[in-house]
Amino acid sequence: MQAFAEAGEEISGLIVNFLQLCTLPLWGINKQLARKVNCRLAYCICSQMVALLEWWSGTECTLYTDPESYPFYGKENAIVILNHNFEIDFLCGWTFCERFGVLGSSKVLAKKELAYVPVIGWMWYFLEIVFCKRKWEEDHKTVVQSLQRLKDYPENFWFLLYCEGTRFTQKKHKISMEVAEKKGLPKLKYHLLPRTKGFCVTVQHLRGTVTAVYDSTLNFRNNQIPTLTGVLNGKKYNADLYVRRIPLDSIPENESECALWLHKLYQEKDELQEKYSLTGCFPGPTLTPPRRPWALLNWLFWIWLLLFPLCLILLQLFHSGSAFTVFTTVVLCFAASLGVRWMISQTEINKGSSYGNKEGQLNNNA
Numbered sequence: 060m061q062a063f064a065e066a067g068e069e070i071s072g073l074i075v076n077f078l079q080l081c082t083l084p085l086w087g088i089n090k091q092l093a094r095k096v097n098c099r100l101a102y103c104i105c106s107q108m109v110a111l112l113e114w115w116s117g118t119e120c121t122l123y124t125d126p127e128s129y130p131f132y133g134k135e136n137a138i139v140i141l142n143h144n145f146e147i148d149f150l151c152g153w154t155f156c157e158r159f160g161v162l163g164s165s166k167v168l169a170k171k172e173l174a175y176v177p178v179i180g181w182m183w184y185f186l187e188i189v190f191c192k193r194k195w196e197e198d199h200k201t202v203v204q205s206l207q208r209l210k211d212y213p214e215n216f217w218f219l220l221y222c223e224g225t226r227f228t229q230k231k232h233k234i235s236m237e238v239a240e241k242k243g244l245p246k247l248k249y250h251l252l253p254r255t256k257g258f259c260v261t262v263q264h265l266r267g268t269v270t271a272v273y274d275s276t277l278n279f280r281n282n283q284i285p286t287l288t289g290v291l292n293g294k295k296y297n298a299d300l301y302v303r304r305i306p307l308d309s310i311p312e313n314e315s316e317c318a319l320w321l322h323k324l325y326q327e328k329d330e331l332q333e334k335y336s337l338t339g340c341f342p343g344p345t346l347t348p349p350r351r352p353w354a355l356l357n358w359l360f361w362i363w364l365l366l367f368p369l370c371l372i373l374l375q376l377f378h379s380g381s382a383f384t385v386f387t388t389v390v391l392c393f394a395a396s397l398g399v400r401w402m403i404s405q406t407e408i409n410k411g412s413s414y415g416n417k418e419g420q421l422n423n424n425a
């Protein structure tokens with residue numbers, strides 16, 4: 060039955076991918092309309108995952124931020140900088156996107172490998188997500204081109220940058236601190252040394268389009284180690300997100316000064332993490348926007364649309380279908396379930412890339 064449910068989830072994603080494909084002719088006729096339609100279609104996929112986190116697992120997401128910045132959230136384009144320690148940090152990010160109304164349009168500088176993940180990766184293609192190979196010589200041109208395209212984007216968007224470039228592991232941390240030492244930069248305890256090129260080029264090319272940087276730090280209470288499998292199994296987590304709004308005007312235009320600015324920011328982020336690990340909470344007030352019903356309603360819609368008829372088909376098969384048809388259906392469901400499990404494995408840190416491991420970097424970046 061679980062295989063059947065997972066197949067249903069995947070099918071809904073593939074249907075949306077197909078609808079996105081159908082918008083291709085529209086891009087030539089009315090690009091801004093095509094973008095808006097694709098934002099709504101992407102919302103149909105992302106909000107199902109948000110519904111799993113918010114409504115199925117009941118995970119609580121608390122926002123720590125100052126009341127002066129709060130009215131800007133969701134009303135402007137922004138670059139979001141986030142620490143990269145958790146398997147579901149992207150999902151918590153999506154939850155905040157949902158609550159501030161920018162879920163369908165949010166962007167990320169993502170590794171190229173994710174473009175090939177069915178449903179999510181294919182959806183991203185139509186959202187004009189910026190992909191990188193994490194090899195600057197090869198990335199520079201394509202990243203700049205992709206950023207330029209966002210200048211006339213018709214919806215407010217958040218552009219997420221994991222400046223550490225990869226998920227935190229002890230090994231990657233040790234190596235990046237050796238790099239920090241060689242560069243004469245202070246050591247970080249909780250972060251990898253940030254990669255500055257992506258940030259500087261984003262600030263440079265989105266100046267005038269984006270008005271602020273949201274320096275964000277995510278933690279989970281009581282040293283919880285959240286996983287996507289945990290969320291799917293209904294496990295409740297408690298996420299704390301600290302957000303500081305920094306006007307883009309205050310970030311240096313000069314590349315080397317911009318890189319230094321980012322290193323300094325990560326030193327401050329490290330101090331904040333130290334406070335969190337000592338006290339178990341972030342400083343300042345909490346201002347958490349409530350869950351909205353739309354993610355739940357969209358999820359229920361797809362369940363109603365797919366699972367009910369799929370269950371009926373399955374029942375009919377077992378009652379009257381031939382052994383061959385039953386066998387084929389079961390095999391297809393298991394294949395879809397395997398597909399979903401492979402997608403989930405993309406979020407697992409212990410199956411992560413060798414990027415940032417000195418030995419791996421010489422040969423392989425996958």
Ligand SMILES: CC/C=C\C/C=C\C/C=C\C/C=C\C/C=C\C/C=C\CCC(=O)SCCNC(=O)CCNC(=O)[C@H](O)C(C)(C)COP(=O)(O)OP(=O)(O)OC[C@H]1O[C@@H](n2cnc3c(N)ncnc32)[C@H](O)[C@@H]1OP(=O)(O)O
Nearest residue numbers: 149152165169170193194195219222224235252254256257
């Ligand atoms: C109110 C609420 C607010 C917020 C809510 C929060 C979030 C919601 C927002 C949006 C959500 C949207 C979408 C989310 C959905 C899903 C996202 C999921 C996943 C995608 C994420 C990824 O794929 S992360 C991986 C890809 N991204 C990045 O890597 C970005 C960061 N990297 C860069 O910017 C890089 O510069 C680069 C990729 C552009 C280029 O890579 P390259 O390796 O070539 O980098 P560099 O040239 O920068 O590196 C060489 C320099 O680094 C030094 N070096 C060498 N080894 C190391 C080392 N181990 N550690 C650190 N530094 C190292 C080297 O010496 C070079 O130094 P230079 O001085 O020469 O620069």
Ligand SMILES: CCCCCCCC/C=C\CCCCCCCC(=O)OC[C@@H](O)COP(=O)(O)O
Nearest residue numbers: 068069072104107179225226402403406411412
């Ligand atoms: C419509 C519903 C869809 C049903 C499907 C449900 C199952 C979906 C499962 C998984 C979605 C895949 C999301 C992929 C996002 C993974 C983000 C991520 O964490 O990337 C890692 C990257 O930053 C750094 O990689 P490395 O640390 O260098 O390695």
